[in-house]
Amino acid sequence: MLCLTVGTVVRVVERRSGMQLLEVQIAVTDTKELAVSFAHEPHAIGENLIVNTTAVRLHLGTGGYHLVVGKADAGSEIDLFPNQWGHVMKMRYSPWQLAVDTVEEQDSPFHELFAQQDLSLQGTPVLIGELHSLLPAAVIALKQNEPQAKIVYVMPDAASLPISLSGHVHQLQQLGYLDATITTGHAWGGDREAVTIHSGLLAARHVEHADIIVCILGPGVAGTGTPYAFSGIQLAEVIHAVSALGGFPMMIPRISFADARRRHFGISHHTTVLLKRFALRPVVLAMPQMGNDFDAVLDQQIVELQKLDKHIIIRGMVADRSRIASMEKEYGFGFTTMGRSWQADPVPFQTAVIAADLLSHWRADLAKVFSDDPQCFSSRDKLAALDLFWTRNEEQP
Incomplete structure (x- = not known):
């Protein structure tokens, strides 16, 4: 149609x-x-x-x-998306295909950088998530924790393709919370363009000099009620890329206790399916501890994930509601997800804040571990490398 x-x-x-x-x-x-x-x-x-x-x-x-x-009545050829050097096409062979200035191509001033075969993320932490609605809470928490940290948003192409569709990105950049944006694959319109998620992450580190990278899908995810066809499955590729490139992958799980759909109650099947079957490299998973009856639901779901002996799960007490309310006021727009306000469904936002807080807490130690062992987070046995990090820092997952 x-x-x-x-x-x-x-x-x-x-x-x-x-x-x-x-x-x-x-x-x-x-x-x-x-x-x-x-x-x-x-x-x-x-x-x-x-x-x-x-x-x-x-x-x-x-x-x-x-x-x-x-x-409909244009009388002459018009360039609707001017660029400088680019010849890489995004949205190829669609009526709206356009040439963009990708960081990797031959005429780019960064081409020689990307011609190196050993580029690494150098232990840079990457906060990964599915729901675009959680981007403001995560980014604001990171900036509150580390005002001087440079935060770069990398948007893959599993959801919306034009980044300008996102009011969140526009507002976060206007307020100075996001320092730069990079669009990868067929997504377009970021401050930088990249051909793949791999080069997009590397551009965040080496072109925009990110201290922290946030990689959350754009607005408009798709789902079909099946374990194979939902936008969030692309996060497996993101996890693999971060791992292979020597970054520190940390994930915001999709959690809700207000969604009427059983498959999204507690930890969403979008998260559990991804981690059980499709994520072949370990990721650090930030899980909320709420101090109420919902903890029993999460405990049972976490046990199933722990049986995999693949990922590292960290529990943290949820942020107080007053903090979420204060962040929303600071942001200037309402926090909503899947049509629900944060007051009606606070757990998704509290989980995003937990992940941001834990990441900020560990970032200095991550830099030290990487300086001690430059290959630590790019080793094939990523779980061993992560365990080494916890051991050195006396943290118990």
Whole structure:
């Protein structure tokens, strides 16, 4: 299904870097509806646009907007996404394929850097997660813990492709919490572009000089109620890349006690399936300790994960609700996930904060361990390397 129609701009609702929200008059339905344009040119009232209406017609929740393909009455060739040196195409062979300035390609000033075969993340911690809605809580907690730390967001392509769709990224950069963004694969629009998740992570470290990397999927994840077809499965590739490149992989599990779907109650099946079957390298998993009856549910689910003898699970007491409320106020926009406010479903946000707090607590010790043994976190036996870290720092997982 691919539905295209013509709409006329009647109002420009919002303009921000890389994105315009427009109200358009749809000719075939004679209704005024919202559409998003990612073109780097202003739209004006009265313009006729070709609009993709497919997602809205299917009543999908991703944004609830139509997507602008282009101007219906453009009289000449227009460059809607200017670049400098790039010839690598993203969204290849789609009607919106575009050439971007990737950090790795031959004309890039960073090409020689990426021509090295032994580039490493140098023990840099990478905070990994599925739900884009948790990005603000994680990043704000990291910045509160370490105001001087440089935090870089790497967005893979399993969910939304244009990063400008994310209001969270825009707001976090405006407030100075995020220092840079990198889009990988077919995702596009970051401060830097990369061809793969591997080079995107390396760019975060060596081009943007990240102290901490956050790699959470963009908005608009897909799920099918099966253990094989959900956007979060891409996180296995992220875990493998961080591990193979000598980074420190730490994951925010997807947890909720407000989701009515049984498969997402407690630790979501998106997390358990990923860790049990598809993540072939160990990851450090931050688990909440809530001090109520929900702990019994988590305890049982954690036992199943521990049977794998593959991942390291760390428990931490959840952040007080007053801290989440304070962070939300500082952020300036509401914390919501899957249509629920943090007050209705606090555990996802508390879990993200726990992961950020633990990572900040260990970061100085991680740097020391790496300086002692440069190959520590890139060894094939990653679990042994992580165990070595806990032993040296007298931490008990």
